[in-house]
Amino acid sequence: xxxxxxxxxxxxxxxxxxxxxxxxxxxxxxxxxxxxxxxxxxxxxxxxxxxxxxxxxxxxxxxxxxxxxxxxxxxxxxxxxxxxxxxxxxxxxxxxxxxxxxxxxxxxxxxxxxxxxxxxxxxxxxxxxxxxxxxxxxxxxxxxxxxxxxxxxxxxxxxxxxxxxxxxxxxxxxxxxxxxxxxxxxxxxxxxxxxxxxxxxxxxxxxxxxxxxxxxxxxxxxxxxxxxxxxxxxxxxxxxxxxxxxxxxxxxxxxxxxxxxxxxxxxxxxxxxxxxxxxxxxxxxxxxxxxxxxxxxxxxxxxxxxxxxxxxxxxxxxxxxxxxxxxxxxxxxxxxxxxxxxxxxxxxxxxxxxxxxxxxxxxxxxxxxxxxxxxxxxxxxxxxxxxxxxxxxxxxxxxxxxxxxxxxxxxxxxxxxxxxxxxxxxxxxxxxxxxxxxxxxxxxxxxxxxxxxxxxxxxxxxxxxxxxxxxxxxxxxxxxxxxxxxxxxxxxxxxxxxxxxxxxxxxxxxxxxxxxxxxxxxxxxxxxxxxxxxxxxxxxxxxxxxxxxxxxxxxxxxxxxxxxxxxxxxxxxxxxxxxxxxxxxxxxxxxxxxxxxxxxxxxxxxxxxxxxxxxxxxxxxxxxxxxxxxxxxxxxxxxxxxxxxxxxxxxxxxxxxxxxxxxxxxxxxxxxxxxxxxxxxxxxxxxxxxxxxxxxxxxxxxxxxxxxxxxxxxxxxxxxxxxxxxxxxxxxxxx
Amino acid sequence: xxxxxxxxxxxxxxxxxxxxxxxxxxxxxxxxxxxxxxxxxxxxxxxxxxxxxxxxxxxxxxxxxxxxxxxxxxxxxxxxxxxxxxxxxxxxxxxxxxxxxxxxxxxxxxxxxxxxxxxxxxxxxxxxxxxxxxxxxxxxxxxxxxxxxxxxxxxxxxxxxxxxxxxxxxxxxxxxxxxxxxxxxxxxxxxxxxxxxxxxxxxxxxxxxxxxxxxxxxxxxx
Numbered sequence: 001x002x003x004x005x006x007x008x009x010x011x012x013x014x015x016x017x018x019x020x021x022x023x024x025x026x027x028x029x030x031x032x033x034x035x036x037x038x039x040x041x042x043x044x045x046x047x048x049x050x051x052x053x054x055x056x057x058x059x060x061x062x063x064x065x066x067x068x069x070x071x072x073x074x075x076x077x078x079x080x081x082x083x084x085x086x087x088x089x090x091x092x093x094x095x096x097x098x099x100x101x102x103x104x105x106x107x108x109x110x111x112x113x114x115x116x117x118x119x120x121x122x123x124x125x126x127x128x129x130x131x132x133x134x135x136x137x138x139x140x141x142x143x144x145x146x147x148x149x150x151x152x153x154x155x156x157x158x159x160x161x162x163x164x165x166x167x168x169x170x171x172x173x174x175x176x177x178x179x180x181x182x183x184x185x186x187x188x189x190x191x192x193x194x195x196x197x198x199x200x201x202x203x204x205x206x207x208x209x210x211x212x213x214x215x216x217x218x219x220x221x222x223x224x225x226x227x228x229x230x231x232x233x234x235x236x237x238x239x240x241x242x243x244x245x246x247x248x249x250x251x252x253x254x255x256x257x258x259x260x261x262x263x264x265x266x267x268x269x270x271x272x273x274x275x276x277x278x279x280x281x282x283x284x285x286x287x288x289x290x291x292x293x294x295x296x297x298x299x300x301x302x303x304x305x306x307x308x309x310x311x312x313x314x315x316x317x318x319x320x321x322x323x324x325x326x327x328x329x330x331x332x333x334x335x336x337x338x339x340x341x342x343x344x345x346x347x348x349x350x351x352x353x354x355x356x357x358x359x360x361x362x363x364x365x366x367x368x369x370x371x372x373x374x375x376x377x378x379x380x381x382x383x384x385x386x387x388x389x390x391x392x393x394x395x396x397x398x399x400x401x402x403x404x405x406x407x408x409x410x411x412x413x414x415x416x417x418x419x420x421x422x423x424x425x426x427x428x429x430x431x432x433x434x435x436x437x438x439x440x441x442x443x444x445x446x447x448x449x450x451x452x453x454x455x456x457x458x459x460x461x462x463x464x465x466x467x468x469x470x471x472x473x474x475x476x477x478x479x480x481x482x483x484x485x486x487x488x489x490x491x492x493x494x495x496x497x498x499x500x501x502x503x504x505x506x507x508x509x510x511x512x513x514x515x516x517x518x519x520x521x522x523x524x525x526x527x528x529x530x531x532x533x534x535x536x537x538x539x540x541x542x543x544x545x546x547x548x549x550x551x552x553x554x555x556x557x558x559x560x561x562x563x564x565x566x567x568x569x570x571x572x573x574x575x576x577x578x579x580x581x582x583x584x585x586x587x588x589x590x591x592x593x594x595x596x597x598x599x600x601x602x603x604x605x606x607x608x609x610x611x612x613x614x615x616x617x618x619x620x621x622x623x624x625x626x627x628x629x630x631x632x633x634x635x636x637x638x639x640x641x642x643x644x645x646x647x648x649x650x651x652x653x654x655x656x657x658x659x660x661x662x663x664x665x666x667x668x669x670x671x672x673x674x675x676x677x678x679x680x681x682x683x684x685x686x687x688x689x690x691x692x693x694x695x696x697x698x699x700x701x702x703x704x705x706x707x708x709x710x711x712x713x714x715x716x717x718x719x720x721x722x723x724x725x726x727x728x729x730x731x732x733x734x735x
Numbered sequence: 736x737x738x739x740x741x742x743x744x745x746x747x748x749x750x751x752x753x754x755x756x757x758x759x760x761x762x763x764x765x766x767x768x769x770x771x772x773x774x775x776x777x778x779x780x781x782x783x784x785x786x787x788x789x790x791x792x793x794x795x796x797x798x799x800x801x802x803x804x805x806x807x808x809x810x811x812x813x814x815x816x817x818x819x820x821x822x823x824x825x826x827x828x829x830x831x832x833x834x835x836x837x838x839x840x841x842x843x844x845x846x847x848x849x850x851x852x853x854x855x856x857x858x859x860x861x862x863x864x865x866x867x868x869x870x871x872x873x874x875x876x877x878x879x880x881x882x883x884x885x886x887x888x889x890x891x892x893x894x895x896x897x898x899x900x901x902x903x904x905x906x907x908x909x910x911x912x913x914x915x916x917x918x919x920x921x922x923x924x925x926x927x928x929x930x931x932x933x934x935x936x937x938x939x940x941x942x943x944x945x946x947x948x949x950x951x952x953x954x955x956x957x
Contacts (some may be wrong), residue, residue: 157844160846160877163748199761246785247788250744339744425843427844429871430875430937431747431751431937433751434943436943
């Protein structure tokens with residue numbers, strides 16, 4: 001079947017002339033439409049990582065505790081006593097901007113499937129959200145607030161119904177996200193370390209079974225959509241956003257976990273982006289197998305669907321599995337118990353080809369390996385962004401000086417600082433009865449592990465302002481900061497997953513940011529011994545030529561040996577001593593201070609001192625083990641004044657802190673590698689800090705009805721009112 | 736003490752409930768909703784979650800599951816039944832408890848630790864608690880807004896069927912979801928069927944923020 005209007009077809013599938021020539025040489029003939037659809041999906045940026053592969057190859061991915069690194073549905077680490085943690089983070093940015101509820105909901109659904117397809121029950125979710133200017137008085141602000149409400153509702157709607165607690169995350173705002181919000185969802189599951197399932201299809205003659213929801217036309221071409229920038233017309237893309245059904249996914253979860261108790265499964269993979277195409281090709285590809293599939297046997301939601309639509313639909317809540325021959329009926333019985341469709345749609349072959357049939361007739365045949373192996377790997381041009389030399393010249397002392405108290409008042413009401421209960425109260429954070437440190441408690445979130453009495457700490461972080469003014473150090477800091485948060489809870493950071501959100505890769509300046517940020521992540525992971533075990537790249541976060549700040553979100557996972565020794569991040573005991581660990585300089589590059597008071601994201605970043613950072617982690621982890629700490633919190637945006645204020649607001653306990661600084665504004669400085677700890681044993685703590693060679697300063701004791709930090713102060717009740725009420729007032733102002 | 740915990744499609748607190756009762760030393764079993772045998776329990780728990788995705792109306796489809804007929808007969812014979820969250824919704828839909836649960840007043844899901852005041856401890860469930868005592872128990876629901884008409888409310892009051900109300904740390908009324916009279920939990924007239932929106936099974940250990948759920952669930956063991 002010759003395609004007549006081939007130019008139009010190629011354009012609609014975002015395939016280049018060169019890629020088309022390559023397809024012809026792979027097939028040895030002209031492709032038909034089904035085959036073009038397959039190549040288009042598999043070679044889309046979303047599935048092939050063609051722009052980013054070059055840079056991801058350098059990531060450290062190994063450590064003695066890593067069971068599975070990148071390349072599978074999720075990464076796996078050993079957490080002792082025969083247990084493993086399975087985790088990954090993924091973006092659902094483009095769909096969430098178009099249709100916030102369903103976009104965010106299906107993002108959660110997708111990441112949960114990535115976890116339970118590995119044989120793990122998901123036990124904790126996090127999410128990292130970036131929105132535009134919600135304070136804007138005009139249409140941008142109204143739309144952004146609508147997006148906040150829709151995304152939060154969608155995440156809650158899906159995660160709550162699944163019975164997986166959402167235990168933390170982060171939310172920030174910047175004008176650079178006005179045209180492209182970022183919705184990054186993280187999930188972590190638990191499995192026995194010798195019962196992990198992989199996405200493979202092997203053993204000639206073994207059946208290929210489709211399970212879960214029926215296939216419809218929703219999400220058709222979603223992977224291709226996500227591989228382009230937005231323009232004015234993008235709102236017409238709504239039909240490419242999938243619709244989620246968390247109840248069906250809950251049934252699918254339970255049915256799969258029940259199935260994993262049998263020994264029928266050879267391999268299993270969820271159908272995410274590019275649906276049946278990517279799951280079948282990836283499973284066959286990992287095993288070097290071929291596969292036959294009869295598309296007319298795929299359960300369909302509507303009549304009249306074509307092979308092309310079956311292969312490219314992104315209907316949710318579906319899985320493809322390869323089973324041992326002879327076990328078909330028992331598998332179908334399990335899914336029927338859970339009221340789900342299950343159908344044998346094909347089998348594994350040794351041809352190395354994917355052969356697709358439609359009512360007995362072959363409708364496509366594509367060799368499996370070349371589709372993934374000959375996927376284009378691009379070496380896109382890079383160029384240092386022009387803005388960098390300009391913003392590096394920023395000099396705070398050349399700006400008009402703002403009184404410290406005025407600056408403080410502004411910073412503590414910043415949306416980046418205030419409590420986000422309006423968001424996290426909509427998420428069930430306690431189901432499964434493991435949440436030892438939940439949302440709103442600052443720094444890392446923690447669940448205990450019933451199976452071994454340990455605790456898993458996790459934190460997702462990225463400071464996009466840092467990444468904008470210095471993508472390399474900013475990228476490295478995402479790892480450092482998420483690790484520090486985990487360490488502050490008393491857990492040893494072990495490994496990361498990443499979600500790299502960038503602008504248009506065809507813009508050399510964006511590609512330069514990507515190259516530098518991934519370099520930074522790589523360095524930090526090496527220095528801190530926290531390899532990358534899974535991840536995701538989201539490019540084309542650009543609207544009308546404006547790209548988002550580089551936003552490489554990192555989620556760190558760490559292990560605490562004792563569930564009873566999870567360290568809080570807010571004040572605990574009246575009269576206890578507070579210490580500042582680390583030295584404070586005048587570091588305002590990319591700071592919240594510049595952003596909130598001068599409306600600028602400028603300046604430079606100092607180098608990271610990894611030895612100091614590791615010593616800080618060690619001090620807190622060891623002192624906590626020795627039982628001499630009551631609380632620990634890292635210092636980041638807004639500096640020590642903001643960190644102390646948050647600790648006070650949450651605990652309802654005041655503080656009068658005196659910190660030695662060179663310039664009075666340094667209480668807002670964001671110098672790296674610092675933390676605040678609370679202890680009732682000054683001598684033991686000071687000895688420990690000395691042993692590790694860390695600078696410490698006793699800054700005050702917990703107590704009182706006000707918060708003062710050097711020359712700024714506020715009544716505790718007033719602080720709490722701002723801290724707990726401000727976010728809701730902003731987000732609900734239109735209702 | 737033998738506890739039967741029901742499992743519907745979409746239930747998600749069955750293992751939490753099992754873990755909580757096992758901590759109290761009970762024998763537990765999880766029974767699938769299509770079964771017809773409750774397996775002679777001392778207590779039936781209808782746990783929380785989203786049975787049938789809460790589609791149509793929370794609890795409205797689950798009430799037609801085969802096992803609910805057995806639960807009705809078990810309750811009629813005086814057997815003890817506890818419905819937590821979605822379980823409470825299922826019990827009102829099944830008319831084993833009076834009233835109904837509507838969408839929260841703010842239209843959002845609400846998840847947080849909340850204080851509850853014990854209004855009546857003269858019953859199996861709350862016998863280990865003191866009247867007027869304030870407990871710290873998680874809530875997590877979208878449809879927790881308890882509604883009952885004037886006449887029904889009068890009967891609840893007259894028969895001391897209001898067991899728990901939402902309050903603040905000092906025991907003053909604080910209503911998170913718009914419930915009539917801030918009602919969080921009730922029992923039937925015969926005092927053998929209990930329902931509440933909050934989750935005592937999530938408050939069994941200090942490491943999770945509260946252990947106040949122990950003295951609630953322990954009532955069934957006495």
